[in-house]
Amino acid sequence: MKMFSVAHKTVFVVDHCPYMAESSRQQVECDVLTKSRAQGVIPLAPVSKSLWTCAVECSMEYCRILYDVYPRDKLVNYIVSDSEFHILNSWRREDQTTLELMSALAAVGPPNPREDPECCSILHGLVAAVESLCKITELQHERRTAMMDTAERVSNRGRIICLTNAKSDTHVRMLEDCIQETIMEQNKLAAGSDRLMAIQQCDLVLVHIYPQGEDTLVSDRPKKDISPLLTSEVHSVRAGRHLATKLNILVQQHFDLASTTITNIPMKEEQHANTSANYDVELLHHRDAHLEFFKSGDLHMAGTSTRENGLKETITLKWCTPRTNGIELHYCTGAYRISPTDVNSRPSSCLTNFLLNGRSVLLEQPRKLGSKVISHMLSSHGGEIFLHVLNSNRSTLEDPPSISEGCGGRVTDYRITDFGEFMKENRLTPVSESSHDPSLKLPIERGKAQLERHTRYWPMIISQTTIFNMQAVSSDDEETQERTTRSPFPRDEQYRIMWNELETLVKTHAGATDRHQRVLDCIVACRSKPPEEEERKKRGRKREDREDRTEKNGSKETEDKSWQDSEKSVVRSENIPNITDSPDSPEPLNKKPRLNSDDLQPPDRAKGPVSLLSMWTNRITVANSRKHQEFVGRASSVNNKFELYQHLKEENGMDVHENGKASR
Structure with missing residues (x-):
C-alpha cells in the first residue's frame, strides 16, 4: 500500500467568498521614480493587495516550484469555492501547467464584495476536494492495469490545502468534521465503482489568512490525527510576504525539498x-x-x-x-x-x-x-x-588518477575502447511527450531494457574474455601469432575457454526468446561428446587403472629378489618374446611403459656397485626397446660396427675392404 504517497495528489481549495476581497493592508509602492520625477507631479499613492490576490499569488508560486522540480508524477487540482465550487483543472497531465491555472483564474475573477456572505462557504470546495481525491489519475490507472490480480494494493493518498479566512477554532473543527464525514461517504461509493478509489489517507493543511494589523482568531496547531483516514494541521498567517514565506516552507516540507x-x-x-x-x-x-x-x-x-x-x-x-x-x-x-x-x-x-x-x-x-x-x-x-x-x-x-591504479589493483588491460562504444550505444536524449506514441513503451523504459540486456554479461578486462576478442584471436597476422605464443594457455585450451564463455553468454539471454534457447541447445550439443567416444574413453581409463595396479603388485613381489635372479629374468625376457611387445599389438602412445624393479638392476653383477646414472640409463634403454622392434643391424653388430655388403663376396667371389674397394 505504499506505491503512491500523499504527495502524488494535491488539491488547492481557495476561498472566493466576499470577505476575501478585504485588503491585506500591506502597501505596495507604485511610484519608484522619486528622484527623476518632475516638479508639480503628484506621486502615486501606494496600493495594497486583497486577501484573494495574496492567496492566488502564493498558491501559484507553490505550483510553479512543484512543476519545476516534479514535472510529471506530482499533480495539482485547483478548486475555487464561493456559492458553489469551480474546478479549474483535472488530474490529466496536459492540465498540469501554471499557464492553464492562471488562465482559469483570470476567467473566475476577483470575489464580489456585494455578494451575500450567507450563500458562500468554503465547505462547497472542501467536499469537491474529497470527491476529486477519489478520482483515478493516469499514473494510478497504469499501475492498476499492470497489477490486475492485486489492484487493491495500489494506494490512494492525497493532500488538501485550504486557503481561507476562518471565523474561530470552532469553525476549523467544524470544517474537519465535514471532511471526515465526506471521506466516509465517498469510500462507500468507491467500493462499488471501478472509476473511483477509496481514500486510505488524507492530510488537511488549513491556512488561515488575516490582514496585517489585526489579531488572529484562529490558533496554530501542529499535525494531529483526526481519524485513521484524516490528519489535520492549522497555520494562522498574516497576508502578504508572510503568506508567501509560509507556502514556500510548506512546499519544501511536502515534497522533501x-x-x-x-x-x-x-x-x-x-x-x-x-x-x-x-x-x-x-x-x-x-x-x-x-x-x-x-x-x-x-x-x-x-x-x-x-x-x-x-x-x-x-x-x-x-x-x-x-x-x-x-x-x-x-x-x-x-x-x-x-x-x-x-x-x-x-x-x-x-x-x-x-x-x-x-x-x-x-x-x-x-x-x-x-x-x-x-x-x-x-x-x-x-x-x-x-x-x-x-x-x-x-x-x-x-589530475585524475591513472586507470592502472584503480580499485582492482594495477590492472592495465581494461576494455576502454569497448566501453566507449558501449556508452555511445546507450546514450539517452530528451524526447517530447507529443512525439511519443502512447501505444509503445516510454523511451526511458526502452533505454533501461536495452542497458539491462547489454550488461548481463560484459567483462571489463581483456584477459577475462575470449569471445569479445574473436577478431584478434581468429586473425593470422604476426602480432596475433606472437600474442598467442606468449599466452599461458595453449591453442586448444583457448578454444575450450571460448566455448565455455560462449555458453555462459548465451545462457544469460536464453530466456528472452525461443530462438535464443535453440542457439543454446545447439552449443550444448556441439560441446557434448558422441556416445561411442565416451564409451571408448571409459574403457581406456579402466585398462590404465588395471595395468597400474598390476605394475604396483609386480614391483612389490620383485623387491626381495637377488641380483642373480634379476640377471636370469633379464636374459629370460630377452630370449622369450612378449606378446605385448610385438609389432602387432603396440601400446598406446599416451601410455607409460611397464617397468619393474629388474629394469633398474645392473646387467653385470661382477662389476660391483653401479652408479645411479647407469641404472637410469639401463631403465631408459629397456623402456625404449619395448616400444618398437629392435633394429636388426644393432642386434648383429660387433664392437658397435656392422659389416656392410655381407653377401657381396658370396655372390661375386670378391673380397670387400672397409673402404669399399674390391680385390681378387
Whole structure:
C-alpha cells in the first residue's frame, strides 16, 4: 500500500467568498521614480493587495516550484469555492501547467464584495476536494492495469490545502468534521465503482489568512490525527510576504525539498556596463542533492544559514571562476531539477538564461582553511536546469588518477575502447511527450531494457574474455601469432575457454526468446561428446587403472629378489618374446611403459656397485626397446660396427675392404 504517497495528489481549495476581497493592508509602492520625477507631479499613492490576490499569488508560486522540480508524477487540482465550487483543472497531465491555472483564474475573477456572505462557504470546495481525491489519475490507472490480480494494493493518498479566512477554532473543527464525514461517504461509493478509489489517507493543511494589523482568531496547531483516514494541521498567517514565506516552507516540507544559495555570481550592472557586482540566487531542489552533507554532518562547513525565525535553512555554495563546458565530463553521483525561489528577479533571470545557453557552472564549498572543494555543478539538459552532485572525495581540478591504479589493483588491460562504444550505444536524449506514441513503451523504459540486456554479461578486462576478442584471436597476422605464443594457455585450451564463455553468454539471454534457447541447445550439443567416444574413453581409463595396479603388485613381489635372479629374468625376457611387445599389438602412445624393479638392476653383477646414472640409463634403454622392434643391424653388430655388403663376396667371389674397394 505504499506505491503512491500523499504527495502524488494535491488539491488547492481557495476561498472566493466576499470577505476575501478585504485588503491585506500591506502597501505596495507604485511610484519608484522619486528622484527623476518632475516638479508639480503628484506621486502615486501606494496600493495594497486583497486577501484573494495574496492567496492566488502564493498558491501559484507553490505550483510553479512543484512543476519545476516534479514535472510529471506530482499533480495539482485547483478548486475555487464561493456559492458553489469551480474546478479549474483535472488530474490529466496536459492540465498540469501554471499557464492553464492562471488562465482559469483570470476567467473566475476577483470575489464580489456585494455578494451575500450567507450563500458562500468554503465547505462547497472542501467536499469537491474529497470527491476529486477519489478520482483515478493516469499514473494510478497504469499501475492498476499492470497489477490486475492485486489492484487493491495500489494506494490512494492525497493532500488538501485550504486557503481561507476562518471565523474561530470552532469553525476549523467544524470544517474537519465535514471532511471526515465526506471521506466516509465517498469510500462507500468507491467500493462499488471501478472509476473511483477509496481514500486510505488524507492530510488537511488549513491556512488561515488575516490582514496585517489585526489579531488572529484562529490558533496554530501542529499535525494531529483526526481519524485513521484524516490528519489535520492549522497555520494562522498574516497576508502578504508572510503568506508567501509560509507556502514556500510548506512546499519544501511536502515534497522533501532543500535550498541552495549560489553566492558571488558576477553580473554586469545595467546602468554601468563596464562595472560588475556579485549577486546571490536561491534555488530549490530535492534534498538528496545535500545527502552527502547530511551523512557526514558537514553542514556547518558547507555554509548553512538559517532564515525566517529558524524555519528555513539554506546551504551556501560559491560560484567557481573556472567555468566548464557541457562537453567536459565529470563524475556525477546525482542530478536534480532546480527551481529559483524568486523567479522574476534579475539575478535569477540572468543565471537561468546563462545556463540555458549551454554553459555549465561549477560550485565550490566556501572554506576558510584548506584547498577548495568543488561539490556541485549547474547545467541544463533538454531545456531544463539540473543541479549535479559531484564526487567531492577528489577535486575535479586535480589530475585524475591513472586507470592502472584503480580499485582492482594495477590492472592495465581494461576494455576502454569497448566501453566507449558501449556508452555511445546507450546514450539517452530528451524526447517530447507529443512525439511519443502512447501505444509503445516510454523511451526511458526502452533505454533501461536495452542497458539491462547489454550488461548481463560484459567483462571489463581483456584477459577475462575470449569471445569479445574473436577478431584478434581468429586473425593470422604476426602480432596475433606472437600474442598467442606468449599466452599461458595453449591453442586448444583457448578454444575450450571460448566455448565455455560462449555458453555462459548465451545462457544469460536464453530466456528472452525461443530462438535464443535453440542457439543454446545447439552449443550444448556441439560441446557434448558422441556416445561411442565416451564409451571408448571409459574403457581406456579402466585398462590404465588395471595395468597400474598390476605394475604396483609386480614391483612389490620383485623387491626381495637377488641380483642373480634379476640377471636370469633379464636374459629370460630377452630370449622369450612378449606378446605385448610385438609389432602387432603396440601400446598406446599416451601410455607409460611397464617397468619393474629388474629394469633398474645392473646387467653385470661382477662389476660391483653401479652408479645411479647407469641404472637410469639401463631403465631408459629397456623402456625404449619395448616400444618398437629392435633394429636388426644393432642386434648383429660387433664392437658397435656392422659389416656392410655381407653377401657381396658370396655372390661375386670378391673380397670387400672397409673402404669399399674390391680385390681378387
